[in-house]
Amino acid sequence: MWCDYSVLTFVRQSLLTVLFITVFSYSYYGYTLAMQRKIIHIDADCFFAAIEIRDDPCLSGLPVAVGGDISRRGVIATCNYEARRFGVHSAMSSHHAKRLCPQLIIVPSRMAAYREASQAMREIFSDYTDLVEPLSLDEAYLDVSDSSGCQGSATLMAAEIRLRVEQALRITVSAGVAPNKFLAKVASDWQKPNGLTVIPPSRVETFVPPLAVTRIHGVGKVTAQKLHRAGIETCADLRQRSIFELTQLFGTFGARLYDLSYGVDERAVVASRRRKSVSVEHTYGEDLPSLAACLAKIPELYEQLQGRLDNLDESYRVNKAFVKIKFSDFSTTTLERLSPKALICHYRELLKEAFVRGARPVRLLGLGVRFVNLESNSNFFQLSLFNDNEKTYHT
Numbered sequence: 001m002w003c004d005y006s007v008l009t010f011v012r013q014s015l016l017t018v019l020f021i022t023v024f025s026y027s028y029y030g031y032t033l034a035m036q037r038k039i040i041h042i043d044a045d046c047f048f049a050a051i052e053i054r055d056d057p058c059l060s061g062l063p064v065a066v067g068g069d070i071s072r073r074g075v076i077a078t079c080n081y082e083a084r085r086f087g088v089h090s091a092m093s094s095h096h097a098k099r100l101c102p103q104l105i106i107v108p109s110r111m112a113a114y115r116e117a118s119q120a121m122r123e124i125f126s127d128y129t130d131l132v133e134p135l136s137l138d139e140a141y142l143d144v145s146d147s148s149g150c151q152g153s154a155t156l157m158a159a160e161i162r163l164r165v166e167q168a169l170r171i172t173v174s175a176g177v178a179p180n181k182f183l184a185k186v187a188s189d190w191q192k193p194n195g196l197t198v199i200p201p202s203r204v205e206t207f208v209p210p211l212a213v214t215r216i217h218g219v220g221k222v223t224a225q226k227l228h229r230a231g232i233e234t235c236a237d238l239r240q241r242s243i244f245e246l247t248q249l250f251g252t253f254g255a256r257l258y259d260l261s262y263g264v265d266e267r268a269v270v271a272s273r274r275r276k277s278v279s280v281e282h283t284y285g286e287d288l289p290s291l292a293a294c295l296a297k298i299p300e301l302y303e304q305l306q307g308r309l310d311n312l313d314e315s316y317r318v319n320k321a322f323v324k325i326k327f328s329d330f331s332t333t334t335l336e337r338l339s340p341k342a343l344i345c346h347y348r349e350l351l352k353e354a355f356v357r358g359a360r361p362v363r364l365l366g367l368g369v370r371f372v373n374l375e376s377n378s379n380f381f382q383l384s385l386f387n388d389n390e391k392t393y394h395t
């Protein structure tokens with residue numbers, strides 16, 4: 001009797017275990033299927049140069065670079081693919097570029113035109129998803145997992161985006177489609193220029209192992225040399241190493257390399273909304289009658305502004321300081337000036353200058369900063385124009 005009972009219990013427990021495993025596996029499988037994402041990475045081809053050639057058809061077919069003047073020890077921002085055949089590339093001195101390719105035409109950059117094209121591209125992207133993460137003026141990730149256009153096909157969406165950009169802007173973009181950011185970026189680079197590469201989930205296992213580690217975003221010259229010295233050239237080589245070993249060699253990036261070698265990248269596409277400026281302002285119960293009265297309010301406002309700035313991460317770099325004044329007749333004036341520091345003395349100077357414009361009692365005072373636009377390449381030089389009255393911006 002005891003024996004029968006124990007057999008029954010055993011059978012029942014075994015059945016329950018099998019049932020549990022089955023249910024768990026199905027739900028896990030379903031979960032992973034539900035998590036399968038569709039990411040598109042778009043990257044314009046020789047972006048600045050393409051805009052210049054578009055706007056000056058005489059340049060078409062010639063080796064063209066955008067960059068600084070040789071006489072001013074300028075550097076190349078980018079060049080077209082004709083120039084790349086001579087070995088010219090970004091960040092190379094213009095002088096060196098000319099030596100490699102004497103017929104190279106170097107034109108100065110026109111950031112306003114690049115920004116305009118960038119904005120137009122983003123408007124096209126936004127027709128497909130709200131989840132657009134711009135990386136620079138000419139590059140963005142799009143998460144189209146939940147997009148219903150093009151019958152939900154990320155490949156068709158990428159093809160359509162490429163066509164629309166070409167028709168609207170007369171430049172070409174390359175696109176990569178994959179289940180994650182890492183592979184989408186590798187894919188967009190795969191058949192540059194003017195290429196579309198798709199890595200569907202079913203292709204990940206054949207695509208990733210032979211992939212050269214130098215294709216991994218974040219593997220620069222130094223890491224590549226270190227990997228090379230360790231005998232690691234491909235993702236398959238990376239897979240031979242334990243996560244422990246890779247972490248010892250490369251710190252936290254080692255763990256990331258381990259994941260990437262299996263084509264795993266869980267990073268979400270984050271639609272970034274970076275602040276362009278921060279300011280504080282106060283409307284006074286009684287108008288401030290004089291400049292001296294306004295100046296007396298600066299320390300308090302400045303402290304509030306500092307408090308706001310302290311809450312931002314270090315990637316925000318101050319580019320300009322500005323003051324805003326609303327006079328008793330409701331006229332408003334803003335005065336701003338380049339300044340990487342935005343010190344309290346800068347605000348005093350700005351206030352003195354701005355006050356003269358109205359020269360009447362003041363209802364409202366505001367202080368603020370504008371930040372370096374990380375997407376623009378025009379802010380490489382941090383200069384201050386305080387004590388230098390040449391360039392002041394009025395609005």
Ligand code: TTP
Binds near residue numbers: 138193
């Ligand atoms: P990239 O997309 O890196 O380069 P690219 O678009 O010129 O060429 P491709 O994508 O076909 O390889 O950079 C976009 C723009 O950013 C580029 O056109 C110019 C600018 N840029 C610089 O100003 N300095 C640099 O060092 C780099 C890499 C780019």
Ligand code: MG
Binds near residue numbers: 044138
């Ligand atoms: Mg590009």
